[in-house]
Amino acid sequence: MTGAGRLIRLILRRDRVLMPLWVVLLGLIPAGYVTSFESLFPTAADRLEYATVSGSNAGFVGLYGLIDGSSLGEIVAWRSGFLPIMVALFAALTIIRHTRADEESGRTELVAAGAVGRHAQLAAALITTGVASLALGAILTAAMLGQGLPAEGSVLFGLELALSGCAFAAVGAIAAQLTASARSARTIAVVALGAAYALRVAGDVSALGDGAVSWLSWLSPIGWATHIFPWGTNNWWPVLLSALFTVLAAGLSAVLLTRRDFGGGLLPARLGPATSHMGTPLALAWRLHRGLLIGWTIGFALLGLIFGGVGGSVVSLIEDNQNLGDIFARLGGASSLVDNYFAGTAGIVGLIASCYAVQAALRLRDEEQSGHAEPILATAVSRYAWAGSHLLFSLLGPAVALLAEGVVAGLTYTEGDLGAIVTSTLVQLPAVWVLAAVAVLLFGLLPRLSAAAWGAPALCLLILLVGQTLQLDQWLLDISPFTHIPHLPGGTVAATPLIMLLAVAAVLTTLGLTALRHRNIPD
Amino acid sequence: MTDAIDVTGLVKRFGQVAALDGLDLHVRTGEVHGFLGPNGAGKTTTIRVLLGLMRHDGGSARLLGDDPWASATELHKRLAYVPGDVTLWPNLTGGEVIDLLGRLRGGLDPKRRAELLERFELDPRKKGRTYSKGNRQKVALVAALASDVELLILDEPTSGLDPLMEEVFSEVILEEKRRGDRTVLLSSHILAEVEKLCDRLTIIRDGRTVETGTLTDLRHLTRTTIQADLAGPPDGLASLAGVHDFQIDNGRVRFDVDTDALSPALQTLVKVGVTSLVSQPPSLEELFLRQYSRPES
Numbered sequence: 001m002t003g004a005g006r007l008i009r010l011i012l013r014r015d016r017v018l019m020p021l022w023v024v025l026l027g028l029i030p031a032g033y034v035t036s037f038e039s040l041f042p043t044a045a046d047r048l049e050y051a052t053v054s055g056s057n058a059g060f061v062g063l064y065g066l067i068d069g070s071s072l073g074e075i076v077a078w079r080s081g082f083l084p085i086m087v088a089l090f091a092a093l094t095i096i097r098h099t100r101a102d103e104e105s106g107r108t109e110l111v112a113a114g115a116v117g118r119h120a121q122l123a124a125a126l127i128t129t130g131v132a133s134l135a136l137g138a139i140l141t142a143a144m145l146g147q148g149l150p151a152e153g154s155v156l157f158g159l160e161l162a163l164s165g166c167a168f169a170a171v172g173a174i175a176a177q178l179t180a181s182a183r184s185a186r187t188i189a190v191v192a193l194g195a196a197y198a199l200r201v202a203g204d205v206s207a208l209g210d211g212a213v214s215w216l217s218w219l220s221p222i223g224w225a226t227h228i229f230p231w232g233t234n235n236w237w238p239v240l241l242s243a244l245f246t247v248l249a250a251g252l253s254a255v256l257l258t259r260r261d262f263g264g265g266l267l268p269a270r271l272g273p274a275t276s277h278m279g280t281p282l283a284l285a286w287r288l289h290r291g292l293l294i295g296w297t298i299g300f301a302l303l304g305l306i307f308g309g310v311g312g313s314v315v316s317l318i319e320d321n322q323n324l325g326d327i328f329a330r331l332g333g334a335s336s337l338v339d340n341y342f343a344g345t346a347g348i349v350g351l352i353a354s355c356y357a358v359q360a361a362l363r364l365r366d367e368e369q370s371g372h373a374e375p376i377l378a379t380a381v382s383r384y385a386w387a388g389s390h391l392l393f394s395l396l397g398p399a400v401a402l403l404a405e406g407v408v409a410g411l412t413y414t415e416g417d418l419g420a421i422v423t424s425t426l427v428q429l430p431a432v433w434v435l436a437a438v439a440v441l442l443f444g445l446l447p448r449l450s451a452a453a454w455g456a457p458a459l460c461l462l463i464l465l466v467g468q469t470l471q472l473d474q475w476l477l478d479i480s481p482f483t484h485i486p487h488l489p490g491g492t493v494a495a496t497p498l499i500m501l502l503a504v505a506a507v508l509t510t511l512g513l514t515a516l517r518h519r520n521i522p523d
Numbered sequence: 524m525t526d527a528i529d530v531t532g533l534v535k536r537f538g539q540v541a542a543l544d545g546l547d548l549h550v551r552t553g554e555v556h557g558f559l560g561p562n563g564a565g566k567t568t569t570i571r572v573l574l575g576l577m578r579h580d581g582g583s584a585r586l587l588g589d590d591p592w593a594s595a596t597e598l599h600k601r602l603a604y605v606p607g608d609v610t611l612w613p614n615l616t617g618g619e620v621i622d623l624l625g626r627l628r629g630g631l632d633p634k635r636r637a638e639l640l641e642r643f644e645l646d647p648r649k650k651g652r653t654y655s656k657g658n659r660q661k662v663a664l665v666a667a668l669a670s671d672v673e674l675l676i677l678d679e680p681t682s683g684l685d686p687l688m689e690e691v692f693s694e695v696i697l698e699e700k701r702r703g704d705r706t707v708l709l710s711s712h713i714l715a716e717v718e719k720l721c722d723r724l725t726i727i728r729d730g731r732t733v734e735t736g737t738l739t740d741l742r743h744l745t746r747t748t749i750q751a752d753l754a755g756p757p758d759g760l761a762s763l764a765g766v767h768d769f770q771i772d773n774g775r776v777r778f779d780v781d782t783d784a785l786s787p788a789l790q791t792l793v794k795v796g797v798t799s800l801v802s803q804p805p806s807l808e809e810l811f812l813r814q815y816s817r818p819e820s
């Protein structure tokens with residue numbers, strides 16, 4: 001552990017922009033909800049109606065979790081149900097960045113050769129991320145107290161997010177010990193988070209119905225977090241469960257660290273083929289992207305299973321509940337409610353697909369920085385052919401994933417129109433491609449700022465999550481290409497916005513590739 | 524025949540800093556040309572300009588008679604490149620990378636590939652992430668040497684190789700040289716290697732060429748160290764052109780002398796009368812050290 005102090009300072013220096021950003025931003029989002037819910041639902045009766053409608057909608061329960069009561073704090077905490085996932089994601093990625101990614105790039109070796117203990121790197125990363133998560137929780141608690149909400153609930157709400165971060169920091173730490181590559185470690189951590197989310201969705205949606213498998217939520221750290229119910233039942237023991245899990249998982253990662261070689265992983269390395277038939281840049285791109293494509297497609301199919309499965313409960317809920325049926329009838333009838341539900345999920349799925357598109361496009365920058373591009377471009381492969389073969393996966397990969405989601409959702413939701421549901425997901429593609437094109441443009445024109453391309457889906461997510469609740473101006477909403485995608489099924493389709501989006505994507509991509517042709521490699 | 528590489532007054536700037544500042548490099552077809560210079564001198568940058576990976580800001584560069592930037596793709600069919608820092612895809616095997624790079628270049632000779640794998644003692648079935656630095660270097664070397672190309676551009680190809688493998692590398696390059704139709708540009712920090720393999724060499728520093736020529740030409744630039752006990756005062760020896768670092772202590776003199784000035788210096792000594800004499804032969808090592816550390820003139 002010697003030297004951990006110095007390493008912590010190093011981590012803080014390297015993350016001095018990113019870490020405060022997510023800590024403060026995620027910590028303050030619920031405060032915005034308090035204000036807007038106060039003005040949207042001024043009376044207890046308004047809040048009760050909102051809580052009853054939302055809390056019995058399986059789609060919303062899937063997204064945000066179960067709703068306990070209808071006090072202001074409770075609906076704010078419920079509507080913030082996606083935040084534990086985002087905090088968990090940031091925490092896990094931060095840990096991997098400062099452990100396995102450093103070790104893979106050889107940076108750790110420089111440090112490890114100095115006077116630092118074997119566990120110093122892991123400890124420094126865990127401590128920093130843990131403290132950042134707790135700081136996020138403290139900011140959240142302070143903001144809630146500042147809004148005049150009761151103390152116990154505010155503290156528990158802060159702990160809900162803080163412990164989601166801590167728990168997945170520890171999960172990230174375990175993932176970092178398993179494989180020798182940071183990329184695989186990230187995949188393991190994200191899959192673990194996705195599984196935790198899926199378990200929570202399955203358990204909570206089941207609790208809405210007959211409750212047969214509602215215990216599934218209790219297998220998931222994300223489920224524990226959303227079952228704290230701040231300001232409602234004020235459950236303390238999921239907090240203890242999360243804390244215990246964090247300690248055990250962090251301990252396990254430390255044990256795993258001592259069981260492996262420096263630079264190695266626990267999963268064994270195997271021998272591969274001695275020859276290959278690859279002979280084109282496209283064949284290489286297929287090799288490099290195939291795991292990503294398969295992983296995302298499976299993930300999207302699972303998402304389709306969840307969203308399609310939940311679609312059934314949306315309808316049965318309305319049929320079972322006379323009051324609810326009346327409310328929805330007033331809102332425009334059951335079929336349009338189902339339509340709205342699938343239109344909403346299609347937007348979310350489209351946004352997730354754009355993360356895949358950006359990730360695949362930024363693979364170009366990875367290839368350049370790691371030195372893989374140089375020997376390829378020193379052969380008879382042109383820059384266009386090299387970039388184009390990666391780009392193909394950035395554009396078509398999300399199409400395949402979206403198709404998988406739509407088909408599975410349409411088949412799972414048997415009462416629906418398969419064609420309409422598939423169309424609703426595929427119609428997201430022009431917006432997805434615009435975000436991919438932003439990544440290509442940055443890569444060509446400002447390669448050192450390529451990673452800023454992640455800001456595009458993040459901004460769209462922010463607009464999607466808070467745009468409506470905070471009643472933002474239309475021009476702000478219009479920044480997101482997803483605002484211009486027709487709401488299908490049910491909505492009307494205008495060709496112009498779609499064509500405009502495609503044109504924007506084409507122009508940005510062309511600019512990016514042209515800039516790439518004229519710049520230094522590596523830059 | 525035109526030169527394989529013809530670089531004159533090359534300038535390459537990174538922002539305000541000029542990494543190359545009027546560099547000259549002429550490599551004749553069929554020769555092995557050593558490319559030397561201290562760290563950060565601009566060897567890798569020159570090579571990247573020659574490969575069309577970077578665009579130069581001034582001067583001219585021709586590669587195999589063509590413009591390396593505009594005709595990059597065409598030219599790359601005729602050359603093979605080994606980067607200074609070889610990184611492999613973590614989950615592709617060495618054999619897969621060799622085949623891939625070979626095919627992208629336009630094909631490689633399977634018999635030669637097998638022979639090189641054996642001589643370099645490389646297991647092609649291992650995944651990229653499990654190779655050591657030296658073995659990664661060997662993957663790139665086998666891929667380059669198994670291709671039938673006119674020009675090999677090797678950026679510090681032996682960094683990371685053990686002495687045994689360095690020997691294998693030298694043998695292979697000498698065989699290439701005997702074929703006579705392959706040109707090799709070899710950037711290196713290892714003098715013994717350069718002395719053994721290269722016909723001619725170019726030394727650069729701070730982005731400029733400071734010396735170029737055959738080894739014999741360069742030996743000519745080296746200095747002999749002479750130490751002698753004299754019978755009388757060494758009249759005019761200290762001021763003789765080509766005599767450097769002259770010291771005298773109690774009738775014993777010690778000085779360095781350029782090869783050109785050796786005869787006049789010895790004649791002066793003989794005139795005074797010599798009771799003992801030690802001479803140290805010129806070494807390239809010393810020449811390089813002098814070139815590497817010479818302050819900006």
Ligand SMILES: Nc1ncnc2c1ncn2[C@@H]1O[C@H](COP(=O)(O)OP(=O)(O)OP(=O)(O)O)[C@@H](O)[C@H]1O
Binds near residue numbers: 522542562565568
């Ligand atoms: N992409 C870049 N951006 C800015 N500066 C660069 C870049 N690439 C190289 N340089 C600078 O150009 C100079 C020459 O670097 P280069 O890598 O060509 O040296 P070198 O002779 O290959 O050194 P070495 O023997 O260490 O490999 C250095 O000062 C380096 O810092």
Ligand SMILES: [Mg+2]
Binds near residue numbers: 566567568607678
């Ligand atoms: Mg170099």
